[in-house]
Amino acid sequence: MAKTETKPIDKLTYEQAYAELEAVVSALETGEQSLDEAMALFERGQGLTRHCAELLDKAELKIRKLSGESLEPFEAKE
């Protein structure tokens, strides 16, 4: 975690956010930061956790269909 991640959390996909969360946790496990740096990492981690949870809660299956060479919306009605 030498570099500081500055990408806004709400722009991250689930995989990106989760991967960064894992990186944050393992960085904290080395315990090589100052207290301020550790606090900043922790807060970033909390933000990432919230973002991931929100993505999981709000997710709704997106459906499109192939039409010729392009993708178009698919009306999901049974």
Next chain:
Amino acid sequence: MEQLALFDASPRWTVTTLTRHLRQLLESDAGLQAVWVQGEISNLARPASGHIYFTLKDSGASLRCVMWRSEAARLSLTLQDGLAVDVHGSIGLYEAGGQYQLYADSLRPLGEGALYQEFLRLKAALEAEGLFDAVRKRSIPEFPRRIGMVTSPTGAALWDMLNTLGRRLPLAEVILAPTPVQGDEAPAGIVAALRALNRIATPDVILLARGGGSIEDLWAFNDEKVVRAIIESVAPVITGVGHETDFTLADFAADLRAPTPTAAAERSTPRTVLDMKASLAEISGVLFSRMATLLQQQRESAAWLDDRLRLYSPVHRLQTERQRLDEISRRWNAAQVHGLQFAVEKFRGLENHLQALNPLAVLKRGYAVITKNEKVVTSTSQIRIDDALHVRIQDGEFNARVTGNG
């Protein structure tokens, strides 16, 4: 000696024991327990019980057949007298009727036998080419972001899969490549759908599926072109064709074969949203406990620093000075008190001394003070005979008169 046969020691049969013996002979012959028999249906009967009775005939012989209600219910074919069929089942013996018969479990039009031969031939050829080899199988991604779906846009299979995916992994995106899945256009449609999906949508995994149907309904999935399109697919393919018991060549070619469309959707999403929530809760717990540990460590080392800091801090000096001041002040106070006592004692000494000088004290020792006309007599020259004198002694005073010289 002919009569001796009456006394033959070998066991005597009853009709029942003999019939049972014959039945056991038939049923213990493994070759008779799974047979395909070709013939023409006659004497078809479907009583209210739901079981089907008929006779299978050809030019030389006839065979009684029974199909129980449970198997009859799965029959996709409409039976009628005169229909040429292949019947599958086991040979048994109906003891009460004394009749051996075929207990049929499935039945197909005669033409399908040839179809099946073609299936076996093609399967063997493709197998020999190595197309079904386990080493060719690609692994299914654990977390597919985009799931391709090759199926009919109007079939129940589509909704089964969409519902399953929506429940298990709503983070995913589905790209449907609609195609007919039965009939003459089906093989070409499936091939085109697989190719277009890979080229345009680049999905992480493809579900190739169709609901249950007769063997002809599923026949497109035994087409060689379909098999080759599955092999050529860039994304791994999961098949879910028909029911549990249906195996098509597409299933053999697929990277993973699922028994039904729903099962295919399940297998394409090994990690569900519930699993992900569980991992998230877990890693969030690790994050908190890690931070708590760090804070605790910081607190401990801060406490240690604080101890050392206190040792050198002005506060400490101040306390030391204050203590010293206290000491001085205590000693000073002590000195003050001591001085006072000294003074008191000195005063007492002086008092005693003064007391000693008090003339009245002298009187206590028996001396007297004599005055004449208010003046103390200290010399005989001051008095004459008959002078009136005033005498004061320790406990009082009196008047006296001089009577003569002493």
